[in-house]
Structure formats: structure tokens, C-alpha cells
Amino acid sequence: MVATSHLPIGRNVRSYRRRDGRTLTAIAGLCGITERYLEMIEAGSKVPSADVLARLAAELGVPLAALFTEAPVDEPATRVSTAPAIARALMGYAPPANAAVLGPAQLRERVETVWRIWQSSRTRFTEIADILPALIEDVEHAVRTHRGAGDAAVRREVLRVAADLYGLLRSYCRRTGRLDLSLMVADRAIRAAEDADDPVRIAVGTWNLGHVLLSHTDPGAVEEAKHIALQAVGQLRHAAPASPEAAAVQGALELVAVVSDARRRRWTDARRRLAERAAPLAKQVGEGNIAWTVFGPTNVALHAISVEMLAGDAAEGLRLADQIDTGKLPSRERQFTHRLELASCHALRRDDAAVLVHLLDLEDLAPEDLVHSPFARDMVLQLQRRIRPVFRRQVSGLVERLQLA
Known part of the structure; x- marks a missing residue:
């Protein structure tokens, strides 16, 4: 049986629930679990499955990672x-x-x-x-x-x-x-x-704006990212002749809409858009880096992993990851984001040894990105609090090198 006393999940669930003045009965019913089971989660005597964790985070209106932090926060500070x-x-x-x-x-x-x-x-x-x-x-x-x-x-x-x-x-x-x-x-x-x-660059500019909006915690901004992305897709089709460049940028905009759907917990919409809109465009243009978007089949596959990670399905995310080779991606940043998501999937499964391996790999791949990523820094600090003694030296060294102590 997994020890639970070191995991802050239960008290964070209770804190967010009480913050909003919501009852055990209401949250349990919306998440499809019993009130008694939710009581045990909040008491720390039960560790919920990844699926239940995702449902709890969705109903409480917080990022999944917030349920793992020592001090409940809406988003790690950048x-x-x-x-x-x-x-x-x-x-x-x-x-x-x-x-x-x-x-x-x-x-x-x-x-x-x-x-x-x-x-x-x-x-x-x-x-x-x-x-x-x-x-x-x-x-x-x-x-x-x-x-x-x-x-x-x-x-x-x-x-x-x-x-x-x-x-x-x-x-x-x-x-x-x-x-x-x-x-x-x-x-x-x-x-x-x-x-x-330049219609293609106008669309690229909108793609950039969509990513800024996706960085906000406000659900309205995240929803607006999808709206402007799909509006730009329509404008690009009308204003630019068919070309590999236009198709790649259109695909990149579709991925903004996918992330927006996933961030707003619309998993079915996100998966459908990936399969029906983004994937065909990726197949059409092939692997590449048109307009520095890194759009292609591999990037679409990486977004499929992101959707499952945000949905809390770590097992499916890791299964999909086993089918992808990111070694040829032209963007080190995209490789970093992917490997960080794998570390997050392992954290959901409470496999701290695997989390440590991925974090050390990230340090080798892009040390400055590790420092600049609030999610990565938070993951390192959480790992330091709960890691077994056999790995403590490696984690402490990572904390020191990142100047997190």
C-alpha cells in the first residue's frame, strides 16, 4: 500500500473545497464518488486514482498540479x-x-x-x-x-x-x-x-497572441485563445493561396484551439480536433519548422500526450509517449516541454524515481529552461519534500544547482 502521509493532496482538496464554500456531498456527487470516499481522501487515508484526481481538480477549478503542492496556489508563480x-x-x-x-x-x-x-x-x-x-x-x-x-x-x-x-x-x-x-x-x-x-504572417502573429492568452489563468482568456485562433484559420483560408506554409500555420492554430479545449477540461473536443483537424494537416505538410512553429506529425502527437496529461490519464499519456521519437525535433524548448510532461505523468503515478530521472534529463537538455519553468521548479521542490533517503543526495544537488534552497 502506498504511504499517504507525505502527500498534500487531501488537505489541498479540503482547502480548495472550503475556499469556495462547497460541501462534501456536492463535490463527491459531481465527481462520481461517495461522500465517505472524499472524506478519506481529505483525511489522507486514501490516495485517489489519476482519473479521480483529474475530476476533483476540474470541479474545484484548479490545475491538477495544484493538488500536489504543499501550499495551495492557483498557478506556480513565474x-x-x-x-x-x-x-x-x-x-x-x-x-x-x-x-x-x-x-x-x-x-x-x-x-x-x-x-x-x-x-x-x-x-x-x-x-x-x-x-x-x-x-x-x-x-x-x-x-x-x-x-x-x-x-x-x-x-x-x-x-x-x-x-x-x-x-x-x-x-x-x-x-x-x-x-x-x-x-x-x-x-x-x-x-x-x-x-x-502578408496573410501567413498575420496568422502567425495570431498564433503568437493565442499562446499569450493560453498563459493566463483566467478561463476567459483561455477561451479567447481558441476563438482568435479559429478566426485566423478562416481568414487565412480566404486570404492566402494553398501552400505548405499556409497549411502548417493553419495546423499550428488548430493546436492552440486543442490546448484551449484541454485547459477548459473539454477532453472530447480536444481529442476530436487533434484527430480531425490537426493530424490531417500535419500529414499534409510533414515534419518541419515553418514560421518557427515546429508543426508536423510529431508535434501533433506531443499534443495528444498533453491532452491526456491535463486530463489526468497518466497511463495513456505514457503509452502514447512510448510511440514517439522527439530526437529530431528542431526545437529544444518543445523537447523540454514534452519531457516535463512525462515527469508530470510519473508524478501522478507517484513514481518518484522516474520523476527524478526525467528532471535530471531536463537539466542536461535545457538547464536554463528548468530554472525558468515555474512548474518544473515546483516539481523539484515537491520531490525534495517526499523523496526517499536513497535519492535525497541527487535531489538536494538539483535543488542547489537551480538555486531553489
Whole structure:
């Protein structure tokens, strides 16, 4: 029998239930369990199955991970770690008006270089923090210079470069705890793409905006992410000719809708959209990284695992994971997210040894991502509180290296 005294699940369920003034009878009935069984869960004498855990989290309106934390919280807090120089550049500290204006080809090369670093480097946060401030200033200076005069073709290409840079900044700002800046640059990406009259990049900008909205805990924002994503799908079909690029971006937008459905506990809708909308598009375009979305069959399969993890079905999530090879994914960030979800599945099954193995693997894969992920940090701290003595040294070392002590 699994020991339960070290698991905070019961007291967290009780805390969230009482917070909302709801009775044992009401919650038990909605979750399809007896009142006595819920009493035993709250007392810590019973450990619920993954399915029951998922139903409890859904009815209590909290993330599944919140039932495992020592102190009940709605979401792990993201530490603000945005490089000050990047924030200053985005807020308008630009070079003098007579500074040299770089051409679109040179700017394009620099933006694509920083994108490759962002998607492939183990130390991506540190590396791009040194590069982005000057790049932001140079790109925005070029946009301002070409705004009202000059060659229309050059102006359009500069705007496309700006849209691509803002897409990267959306991801960086979100990962470093500045959702306000992330929202701002996502909007700038859409505006730049609209000024360039580029339907595919407009859709990519909406994909970026959808990810910002998915980062919020507000259910309304999560629902809005699906709405704008599907609206962008319709606009893209109407405005852009059929092409691999348009199909890949459409597929990426469908995945935003999938995540929105899963985050709002609409598991059937999420699974159906994956199978009927995203998977056929992935088969059509194949593996790739069009518009830096990493959309393709592997990414669709990874979203299927995400849906099962959010639904609390750890066994199904791990079964699906056994069928996927992520080694060739061009995005280290996507690989990191996948392996973190596997660690979460093992945590649901209370297999702490497997959780530790995955966390150490994540540290090797992307140490800076491990530091910047609130969910990963929380998982490490929870593991430290409950781990068996035989693994304590390895966990304590991980805590120290992540500076969580």
C-alpha cells in the first residue's frame, strides 16, 4: 500500500473545497464518488486514482498540479527574469535618428540566427539576452525609416523581418515572466504583418497572441485563445493561396484551439480536433519548422500526450509517449516541454524515481529552461519534500544547482 502521509493532496482538496464554500456531498456527487470516499481522501487515508484526481481538480477549478503542492496556489508563480536591456529596447529607447539604417537582408540574417539560438541552444536565455537589445533597436529603426517613404518592396520586407522578431520576443517575454511585454510584442507582430500585407504572417502573429492568452489563468482568456485562433484559420483560408506554409500555420492554430479545449477540461473536443483537424494537416505538410512553429506529425502527437496529461490519464499519456521519437525535433524548448510532461505523468503515478530521472534529463537538455519553468521548479521542490533517503543526495544537488534552497 502506498504511504499517504507525505502527500498534500487531501488537505489541498479540503482547502480548495472550503475556499469556495462547497460541501462534501456536492463535490463527491459531481465527481462520481461517495461522500465517505472524499472524506478519506481529505483525511489522507486514501490516495485517489489519476482519473479521480483529474475530476476533483476540474470541479474545484484548479490545475491538477495544484493538488500536489504543499501550499495551495492557483498557478506556480513565474519569476520575472527578462533582461532589463531587452525591456528598455522594447519600450522605445532607440538609436539616434541619424544612425545607419540596415537593409532587410542583413536584418533577416540576424533574426534567423537568433531564432536558431532560441530553438536549439542549451543556454538560450543567456545567449539571446546579449543579442536582442541591439537587434530590436536596429529593426525598429529600419521600420520607422521606411514607414512613409522609400522603396515599397524594401519596406514590406523590413516589416516581415520585424514580425518574425516580435514572434521570438513573444516567446522570450512569456518565458521570463513578462506577460505584459509578451502581449505587446504579439500585437506588434500582427500589426507589422498587416502593414506588410502578408496573410501567413498575420496568422502567425495570431498564433503568437493565442499562446499569450493560453498563459493566463483566467478561463476567459483561455477561451479567447481558441476563438482568435479559429478566426485566423478562416481568414487565412480566404486570404492566402494553398501552400505548405499556409497549411502548417493553419495546423499550428488548430493546436492552440486543442490546448484551449484541454485547459477548459473539454477532453472530447480536444481529442476530436487533434484527430480531425490537426493530424490531417500535419500529414499534409510533414515534419518541419515553418514560421518557427515546429508543426508536423510529431508535434501533433506531443499534443495528444498533453491532452491526456491535463486530463489526468497518466497511463495513456505514457503509452502514447512510448510511440514517439522527439530526437529530431528542431526545437529544444518543445523537447523540454514534452519531457516535463512525462515527469508530470510519473508524478501522478507517484513514481518518484522516474520523476527524478526525467528532471535530471531536463537539466542536461535545457538547464536554463528548468530554472525558468515555474512548474518544473515546483516539481523539484515537491520531490525534495517526499523523496526517499536513497535519492535525497541527487535531489538536494538539483535543488542547489537551480538555486531553489
